[in-house]
Amino acid sequence: MSDQRPRKRKPTGSLSLWFQRRVNIRTTRRIRRKGGRWMGMDLLILHTVGRRSGQPRETPISWFADGEDAWLLVASGGGNRNPDWHHNLTAHPDRVAIELPGRGTIPVTPRHLEGADRDRAWRLVTTAQPRYAKYQRKSGRVYPVIRLTPR
Template sequence: MAQNQQASGRAAREPGTPGALSRWLQRKTNARMNRKIRRGRGTFMGMDVLILNTVGRRSGQPRETPVAWFADGEDAWLIVASGGGSRHPDWHANLMAHPDRAAIELPGRDAMPVTPHRLGGADRERAWQRIAAAQPRIAKYQSKSDREYPVIRLTPR
């Protein structure tokens, strides 16, 4: 039997990737959070949360993900692709693959098409300082990761 297979014959899971139970729990949690946001209550652990609507990069299927956001002026939102520290979350890959099909839902409001812009350099640093000041927990997670979390600015399309 190949080294990358378990005794049951299934391929071994890569370390750091979610198993079936973890994926099921994530779907249930996301669905509950999405219902809460649509009813007009959009906070989680002291952070404002929106629903990010993307399209699966491989499947082409619609995806909805609750994501913490930070105001960037009157009509822009910043989101951070932390993904638990080890890798970019799936929503980030979907968003970058189909940026023209992205939308957000803010608490109690209809979906709004947005254009994502991945920030870099001084723009990212200024945004990151505001995010870290507003939510020190994110800065703590970043300090424990070997990768720089992408910061995405969403603007109305």
């Protein structure tokens, strides 16, 4: 006789989610130890609050300067969906901060860019890192661009 009970299976992507979390932890440590430059990109640590859990979250992410005291983020999320940090930022925009090497933690106000503002910011991003234009062409959605300014 064979066992007909359904097997318990891990949700799809649980290994990749675990791996991504481990990479984020290591990258965050690296930014704090050695500074925020990796693979030709500037990195910062984005501080958000989980939209469902309410727990603090730290996400290393590439950023692009938009003037002297503003930062642009692209919510590419691997192409197919918005990343978790974007959902957290949208749910709790009043509880967002960034951590920059040498500048400490800065409370910021996020603003989703649209229309001409997004087009201008997108040109800045793709001029600095043409790979984002390539990623965007492969995706079936328009990547959100967020401008952060000090609160």
